Every structure is written in structure tokens, then in C-alpha cells.
Amino acid sequence: MLAIKGARLIDANGNVFKDAVVLIEGSRIKQVGTASQLPLPQGAEVIDMGSCTLMPGLIDCHMHIEAFNVLTTNNYRVATFEVTPQLQMLQSLLNAQLCMEMGLTTLRTLGWISYAGVLTPETIAVRDAIDHGFVPGPRLKVGGWATITGGHLDLILASNAPRRASDYGDGPWELRKKVRENCRMHVDVIKTCASGGGGTDKEAPDIRNMSPEELNAIVEEAHYFDKPVSCHCFTPAAQKMAVRAGVDTVEHAVFTDDEAIAMLKAENKPVIPTLAHRTDRAIEIRRRSGTSEFTLAKMKSLQPYTKETFQRLHQAGIKIAMGTDTQLDPEMGSQAIELEVYVDYGMTPMEAIQTATKNAAEALWMGKDLGTLEAGKLADIIAIDADPLADIKVLQERDNIKMVMKEGRVYVDKRPGHEKHVIHDQSYGWKKL
Numbered sequence: 001m002l003a004i005k006g007a008r009l010i011d012a013n014g015n016v017f018k019d020a021v022v023l024i025e026g027s028r029i030k031q032v033g034t035a036s037q038l039p040l041p042q043g044a045e046v047i048d049m050g051s052c053t054l055m056p057g058l059i060d061c062h063m064h065i066e067a068f069n070v071l072t073t074n075n076y077r078v079a080t081f082e083v084t085p086q087l088q089m090l091q092s093l094l095n096a097q098l099c100m101e102m103g104l105t106t107l108r109t110l111g112w113i114s115y116a117g118v119l120t121p122e123t124i125a126v127r128d129a130i131d132h133g134f135v136p137g138p139r140l141k142v143g144g145w146a147t148i149t150g151g152h153l154d155l156i157l158a159s160n161a162p163r164r165a166s167d168y169g170d171g172p173w174e175l176r177k178k179v180r181e182n183c184r185m186h187v188d189v190i191k192t193c194a195s196g197g198g199g200t201d202k203e204a205p206d207i208r209n210m211s212p213e214e215l216n217a218i219v220e221e222a223h224y225f226d227k228p229v230s231c232h233c234f235t236p237a238a239q240k241m242a243v244r245a246g247v248d249t250v251e252h253a254v255f256t257d258d259e260a261i262a263m264l265k266a267e268n269k270p271v272i273p274t275l276a277h278r279t280d281r282a283i284e285i286r287r288r289s290g291t292s293e294f295t296l297a298k299m300k301s302l303q304p305y306t307k308e309t310f311q312r313l314h315q316a317g318i319k320i321a322m323g324t325d326t327q328l329d330p331e332m333g334s335q336a337i338e339l340e341v342y343v344d345y346g347m348t349p350m351e352a353i354q355t356a357t358k359n360a361a362e363a364l365w366m367g368k369d370l371g372t373l374e375a376g377k378l379a380d381i382i383a384i385d386a387d388p389l390a391d392i393k394v395l396q397e398r399d400n401i402k403m404v405m406k407e408g409r410v411y412v413d414k415r416p417g418h419e420k421h422v423i424h425d426q427s428y429g430w431k432k433l
């Protein structure tokens with residue numbers, strides 16, 4: 001038996017416990033309560049986190065761990081054409097570990113493409129190496145692509161770059177085959193795209209990416225294999241097509257309208273906003289990597305819409321789950337910036353924390369095991385040396401993340417005399433490529 005103590009505990013069901021204790025048996029939580037309610041069992045190992053706040057490990061529902069973060073490469077051309085999939089795979093592991101140091105215990109990584117094709121097998125290898133205990137890291141949920149020729153996920157690669165024809169499908173049956181091939185590789189989720197996007201050259205966000213018939217086929221096939229579908233939707237037209245098709249999460253939602261909001265609400269579809277990726281800071285980081293002025297201007301022009309849409313969705317009571325789209329920008333591990341934006345746009349800190357815990361776990365079909373601190377759930381617990389309910393920004397400071405536990409095992413422990421890290425490297429201390 002293991003007991004963790006902290007000055008306060010946010011259970012992510014809306015409760016705050018003072019002078020809190022969590023009892024853990026194996027990988028799961030046995031009980032949560034206050035020190036006066038829960039006497040420490042005899043012989044229990046005690047991890048006393050002193051003045052820290054205990055809360056569930058954070059979950060990023062939408063990021064791209066495979067991306068060569070711009071701060072690790074001198075420019076976009078190097079990242080796109082000179083980095084091999086093998087090297088990219090190792091960078092993915094480093095990226096995952098950087099995120100875990102920051103309290104992220106689950107990452108849903110939704111794919112990346114290089115000159116050598118979509119990097120799904122490489123990401124699956126990283127996921128499995130972590131799951132098998134070869135290397136320490138967060139839980140990865142890996143997305144496999146089912147997308148069309150010339151769609152947004154195709155245009156991430158320069159238009160004249162060589163491509164593998166097998167990475168795309170056109171028409172319902174080719175796309176069903178893409179889903180089946182991904183399931184054969186053991187992906188966790190199917191990623192698709194119903195509209196244009198923001199971070200690509202010469203592409204309007206309102207370009208429709210596939211027909212309703214194609215999207216319906218992808219979702220039906222994925223659900224036959226018991227896999228959720230994550231759908232990139234910039235526009236209300238895309239959101240409506242996605243809800244009608246039965247996708248499981250609606251990503252980005254830059255623009256919306258009343259009808260789309262009503263449909264999302266009626267079907268209780270989680271929306272994953274990805275706003276960290278649209279901040280001025282993210283744009284500046286992108287500028288340094290050589291992103292075109294056209295793309296930077298497009299990213300900037302979306303900001304007022306993302307704010308308005310976020311506020312409308314929140315006010316309508318749509319379930320919002322945290323996703324950051326961390327990839328080329330901002331820095332790996334800086335995901336908590338997303339929560340600061342949510343609070344700036346009107347959420348309470350408690351609501352923001354729930355987007356990255358309870359709501360995120362539910363959106364990813366993991367609500368039974370993750371997202372809250374309560375009896376029976378997996379013990380993914382972090383300790384913060386501050387109160388994120390008083391200031392959500394404290395989650396952005398690496399020094400504040402004092403302990404990170406995944407499934408009952410401690411990966412980061414900064415108590416005096418317990419110096420333990422999932423990765424010792426200070427952020428971005430390595431040599432640039």
C-alpha cells in the first residue's frame with residue numbers, strides 16, 4: 001500500500017480536499033480523503049508532498065509528438081526533408097518525456113507525415129516501448145490517418161514533395177481500407193479531416209476535405225473495430241458533417257454557428273479547441289522556423305474567431321477537452337498554456353483543469369480508468385508546489401511540478417533526497433539539427 005499526502009487535492013469531479021491523502025494499491029487508487037478521515041494503514045509507504053496540491057495527471061487530447069519541434073531544428077526544410085523517420089522516432093520519445101516532466105501522463109498524438117510517409121509505425125513503436133517498460137514515458141494514444149488526396153493532412157507536406165500513394169484514400173472503400181490498415185497496426189484512434197486548416201500554405205480553412213459519404217464510411221469502419229474517430233473541423237459545415245457521421249471528437253472548431261452548436265450539444269460531442277497553437281507566441285516560434293508570411297498571417301487572422309467560438313461553445317455547455325496541437329510550436333511540455341487561454345476566455349480554473357483531466361479522459365473513451373482522483377481509477381497523480389485554482393499559470397513552471405506518478409509508479413520526484421526524473425535534460429539544452 002502506498003499513501004500520498006498533500007496540502008490540498010483537486011479530484012477533478014469539482015471537489016477540493018484540504019490536508020489530503022490518497023491510498024494506492026498496485027496501479028489503482030483505493031481511497032481518497034482527508035488525513036482525519038483516512039488513517040494511514042500500517043506499513044504503508046508514505047510519499048509526503050507537504051504543501052503541494054495533488055491532482056490527476058494531465059491529458060493532452062490533440063498533439064503531434066512526432067513533429068520535430070522548431071526549437072530543435074534550424075528550419076522547416078531540415079525538419080521535413082533531412083530528418084529520417086528513425087531519428088524522428090527517437091525525438092518522439094524525447095518529446096513524450098519532456099511532456100511527462102511537466103505533469104502530462106497521457107498524450108493523444110494524432111500523426112505526422114514526412115517525406116517517407118505517415119509516421120504511424122514509428123509512433124506505435126514508441127508507445128509500445130513505453131508500455132513494455134523499455135523506457136519511461138507517458139501513456140500514448142496513437143492516431144492513424146484516414147485521409148484524402150489533396151486534403152489538409154496531405155498539404156502539411158510541401159505540394160511537390162514525393163509521397164506514398166498508399167497514405168491516402170479516395171472514395172468510401174479506399175478510406176475503409178485505410179481504417180483497416182491502421183487497425184492492423186494497432187492504432188488507438190482514427191484521425192481524419194473534414195475541412196482545410198490553419199498551418200499550411202495556400203490553403204483556405206473552408207475547403208471541404210471529403211464527402212459526407214467518405215466520412216460516414218470512415219466512422220462506421222472505425223467503430224466496427226471499436227476505435228474512436230478524431231475529426232479536424234475548422235468550419236460549421238465540417239462540424240455538422242462530423243456530428244452526422246458520428247465522429248467522437250471534434251478538433252479545432254475555429255468557426256461555428258448556432259446550428260452546429262445545437263448539434264454538438266444534442267449529441268454531447270466533446271470539442272478540442274487547440275488554442276495554445278494559435279497564440280502570438282506560437283506564431284513567433286513558427287516565424288523563427290521559416291514558416292511563410294502567408295501562413296503566419298492566416299494563423300493570426302484566426303485568433304478573434306477562435307476566441308468567439310470558444311466562448312460560444314463554453315456558454316452553450318459543450319464539453320471541452322484540452323488539446324493543444326503542440327507540434328512545430330509551442331515548445332513540447334508547454335501544454336498548460338492552453339489552460340491559461342481557457343481561463344482568459346472565461347473558464348474558471350476548476351473548469352479549465354477539468355478539460356485536461358475528467359473531460360479529456362471521457363473524450364478519449366478512458367473515463368472509466370482516468371481523469372479523476374477517486375477509488376478504482378488508475379493512479380495517475382501529479383503534485384504541484386502551488387495552487388492552480390488560485391493561478392492556473394503555475395502549471396507552466398517546470399520547477400512547480402514536484403511529483404509525477406503514472407499507474408502507481410513515481411517517474412518524477414523532486415522532494416529533497418529523492419531527485420528522480422523521467423528525463424534529466426533541461427528543456428532544449430541539446431544540439432540543434
Ligand SMILES: [Zn+2]
Pocket residue numbers: 062063064110325
Ligand atoms: Zn493537430
